[in-house]
Amino acid sequence: MERTLVILKPDTVQRGLVGVITSRLEQRGIKLVGLKLLQISAELAARHYAVHKGKSFYEGLIHYITSSPVVVQCWEGKRVIEVVRRTCGSTNPTDADLGTIRADFGVEIGRNLIHASDGADTAAYEIPLYFTEAELVAWDRAVDCWINE
Numbered sequence: 001m002e003r004t005l006v007i008l009k010p011d012t013v014q015r016g017l018v019g020v021i022t023s024r025l026e027q028r029g030i031k032l033v034g035l036k037l038l039q040i041s042a043e044l045a046a047r048h049y050a051v052h053k054g055k056s057f058y059e060g061l062i063h064y065i066t067s068s069p070v071v072v073q074c075w076e077g078k079r080v081i082e083v084v085r086r087t088c089g090s091t092n093p094t095d096a097d098l099g100t101i102r103a104d105f106g107v108e109i110g111r112n113l114i115h116a117s118d119g120a121d122t123a124a125y126e127i128p129l130y131f132t133e134a135e136l137v138a139w140d141r142a143v144d145c146w147i148n149e
Protein backbone atom coordinates (compact mmCIF):
# COMPACT_ATOMS: atom_id res chain seq x y z
CA MET A 1 0.00 0.00 0.00
CA GLU A 2 1.23 3.49 -0.85
CA ARG A 3 2.57 5.80 1.88
CA THR A 4 3.24 9.52 2.04
CA LEU A 5 4.89 11.96 4.42
CA VAL A 6 3.02 14.95 5.81
CA ILE A 7 4.50 17.74 7.89
CA LEU A 8 2.18 20.09 9.74
CA LYS A 9 4.49 23.09 9.59
CA PRO A 10 5.33 25.47 12.47
CA ASP A 11 2.46 27.85 11.63
CA THR A 12 -0.05 25.00 11.97
CA VAL A 13 1.28 24.06 15.40
CA GLN A 14 1.57 27.68 16.61
CA ARG A 15 -1.95 28.50 15.41
CA GLY A 16 -3.51 25.48 17.11
CA LEU A 17 -4.63 23.93 13.83
CA VAL A 18 -3.06 20.48 14.28
CA GLY A 19 -6.39 18.86 15.14
CA VAL A 20 -8.54 20.47 12.48
CA ILE A 21 -6.01 19.86 9.69
CA THR A 22 -5.37 16.29 10.80
CA SER A 23 -9.16 15.80 10.74
CA ARG A 24 -9.28 16.86 7.08
CA LEU A 25 -6.88 14.05 6.26
CA GLU A 26 -8.63 11.49 8.49
CA GLN A 27 -11.96 12.34 6.89
CA ARG A 28 -10.61 11.43 3.44
CA GLY A 29 -10.47 7.85 4.70
CA ILE A 30 -6.71 7.41 4.56
CA LYS A 31 -4.95 5.63 7.41
CA LEU A 32 -2.48 7.17 9.87
CA VAL A 33 0.53 4.88 10.37
CA GLY A 34 3.07 7.26 11.94
CA LEU A 35 2.90 10.41 14.06
CA LYS A 36 5.31 12.55 16.10
CA LEU A 37 6.00 16.10 17.31
CA LEU A 38 9.55 17.31 16.78
CA GLN A 39 11.77 20.29 16.20
CA ILE A 40 13.44 20.06 12.78
CA SER A 41 17.19 20.77 12.95
CA ALA A 42 19.01 22.81 10.32
CA GLU A 43 20.69 19.60 9.13
CA LEU A 44 17.41 17.74 8.72
CA ALA A 45 15.81 20.74 6.99
CA ALA A 46 18.71 20.87 4.54
CA ARG A 47 18.28 17.17 3.72
CA HIS A 48 14.52 17.50 3.37
CA TYR A 49 14.66 20.57 1.13
CA ALA A 50 17.91 19.75 -0.73
CA VAL A 51 16.03 20.00 -4.04
CA HIS A 52 15.35 23.70 -3.38
CA LYS A 53 18.91 24.71 -2.43
CA GLY A 54 19.97 27.82 -4.34
CA LYS A 55 16.42 29.06 -4.96
CA SER A 56 15.45 32.57 -3.85
CA PHE A 57 13.12 31.31 -1.11
CA TYR A 58 15.48 28.62 0.25
CA GLU A 59 16.92 30.48 3.26
CA GLY A 60 13.48 31.70 4.32
CA LEU A 61 12.09 28.21 3.93
CA ILE A 62 14.79 26.69 6.16
CA HIS A 63 14.20 29.40 8.76
CA TYR A 64 10.43 28.79 8.65
CA ILE A 65 10.54 25.01 8.94
CA THR A 66 13.10 25.08 11.80
CA SER A 67 11.51 27.98 13.71
CA SER A 68 9.16 26.00 15.97
CA PRO A 69 7.97 22.39 16.41
CA VAL A 70 6.22 20.51 13.64
CA VAL A 71 4.00 17.44 13.59
CA VAL A 72 5.10 14.76 11.14
CA GLN A 73 2.73 12.08 9.96
CA CYS A 74 2.88 9.09 7.67
CA TRP A 75 -0.40 8.21 5.91
CA GLU A 76 -1.25 5.07 4.00
CA GLY A 77 -3.86 4.34 1.37
CA LYS A 78 -4.62 3.79 -2.31
CA ARG A 79 -3.05 6.63 -4.33
CA VAL A 80 -2.46 8.37 -0.99
CA ILE A 81 0.27 10.65 -2.39
CA GLU A 82 -2.16 12.20 -4.85
CA VAL A 83 -5.07 12.18 -2.38
CA VAL A 84 -3.07 14.14 0.18
CA ARG A 85 -1.54 16.59 -2.34
CA ARG A 86 -5.01 17.43 -3.66
CA THR A 87 -6.35 17.81 -0.13
CA CYS A 88 -3.54 20.30 0.61
CA GLY A 89 -4.09 22.37 -2.55
CA SER A 90 -1.65 24.45 -4.58
CA THR A 91 1.61 25.61 -3.01
CA ASN A 92 0.41 29.23 -2.86
CA PRO A 93 -2.71 29.43 -0.68
CA THR A 94 -3.96 32.37 -2.75
CA ASP A 95 -4.05 30.15 -5.85
CA ALA A 96 -5.35 27.05 -4.07
CA ASP A 97 -8.95 25.95 -4.60
CA LEU A 98 -11.38 26.70 -1.79
CA GLY A 99 -11.98 23.59 0.24
CA THR A 100 -8.30 22.69 0.28
CA ILE A 101 -6.27 23.04 3.47
CA ARG A 102 -3.94 25.73 2.13
CA ALA A 103 -6.79 27.88 0.81
CA ASP A 104 -9.02 27.47 3.84
CA PHE A 105 -6.37 28.24 6.45
CA GLY A 106 -3.71 30.34 4.70
CA VAL A 107 -3.01 33.43 2.64
CA GLU A 108 0.77 33.32 1.94
CA ILE A 109 3.10 30.92 0.12
CA GLY A 110 5.71 31.31 2.87
CA ARG A 111 3.17 30.19 5.51
CA ASN A 112 1.31 27.43 3.73
CA LEU A 113 0.75 25.18 6.74
CA ILE A 114 1.49 21.74 5.39
CA HIS A 115 4.02 19.69 3.44
CA ALA A 116 3.15 16.53 1.55
CA SER A 117 5.37 14.27 -0.57
CA ASP A 118 4.87 15.00 -4.27
CA GLY A 119 5.60 11.58 -5.76
CA ALA A 120 6.60 7.99 -5.03
CA ASP A 121 10.34 8.71 -5.17
CA THR A 122 9.95 11.73 -2.90
CA ALA A 123 7.91 9.77 -0.37
CA ALA A 124 10.52 7.00 -0.36
CA TYR A 125 13.21 9.62 0.33
CA GLU A 126 11.27 11.67 2.90
CA ILE A 127 9.59 9.06 5.12
CA PRO A 128 12.89 7.58 6.44
CA LEU A 129 14.13 11.09 7.28
CA TYR A 130 11.52 11.15 10.06
CA PHE A 131 10.48 7.58 10.85
CA THR A 132 12.29 4.31 11.41
CA GLU A 133 10.51 1.26 10.02
CA ALA A 134 9.66 0.26 13.62
CA GLU A 135 7.89 3.58 14.20
CA LEU A 136 5.47 2.94 11.33
CA VAL A 137 2.57 0.88 12.62
CA ALA A 138 0.77 -1.72 10.51
CA TRP A 139 -2.74 -2.01 11.90
CA ASP A 140 -6.15 -3.26 10.82
CA ARG A 141 -8.91 -0.68 10.69
CA ALA A 142 -12.40 -1.98 11.31
CA VAL A 143 -14.06 0.47 8.89
CA ASP A 144 -11.72 -0.26 5.98
CA CYS A 145 -14.39 -2.22 4.09
CA TRP A 146 -16.63 0.90 4.18
CA ILE A 147 -13.88 3.08 2.67
CA ASN A 148 -12.11 0.78 0.22
CA GLU A 149 -14.14 -1.49 -2.04
Ligand code: IDP
Pocket (backbone or CB within 6 Å): 052, 057, 060, 061, 090, 091, 109, 110, 111, 112, 114, 115, 116, 118
Ligand atom coordinates in the same frame (compact mmCIF):
# COMPACT_ATOMS: atom_id res chain seq x y z
P1 IDP B 1 5.10 22.16 -2.25
O1 IDP B 1 5.26 22.31 -0.76
O2 IDP B 1 3.69 22.46 -2.70
O3 IDP B 1 5.60 20.84 -2.77
P2 IDP B 1 7.51 23.37 -3.37
O4 IDP B 1 7.59 24.09 -4.67
O5 IDP B 1 8.14 22.01 -3.25
O6 IDP B 1 5.97 23.31 -2.93
O7 IDP B 1 8.14 24.33 -2.28
C1 IDP B 1 8.42 23.86 -0.97
C2 IDP B 1 7.98 24.90 0.04
O8 IDP B 1 8.80 26.07 -0.13
C3 IDP B 1 6.55 25.42 -0.13
O9 IDP B 1 5.58 24.58 0.48
C4 IDP B 1 6.64 26.75 0.56
O10 IDP B 1 6.62 26.59 1.99
C5 IDP B 1 8.03 27.22 0.16
N1 IDP B 1 8.02 28.06 -1.04
C6 IDP B 1 7.94 27.66 -2.32
N2 IDP B 1 7.96 28.70 -3.16
C7 IDP B 1 8.07 29.79 -2.37
C8 IDP B 1 8.14 31.20 -2.65
O11 IDP B 1 8.11 31.66 -3.80
N3 IDP B 1 8.24 32.03 -1.57
C9 IDP B 1 8.27 31.57 -0.28
N4 IDP B 1 8.21 30.26 0.01
C10 IDP B 1 8.10 29.39 -1.01
Ligand code: MG
Pocket (backbone or CB within 6 Å): 118
Ligand atom coordinates in the same frame (compact mmCIF):
# COMPACT_ATOMS: atom_id res chain seq x y z
MG1 MG C 1 7.52 20.04 -2.93
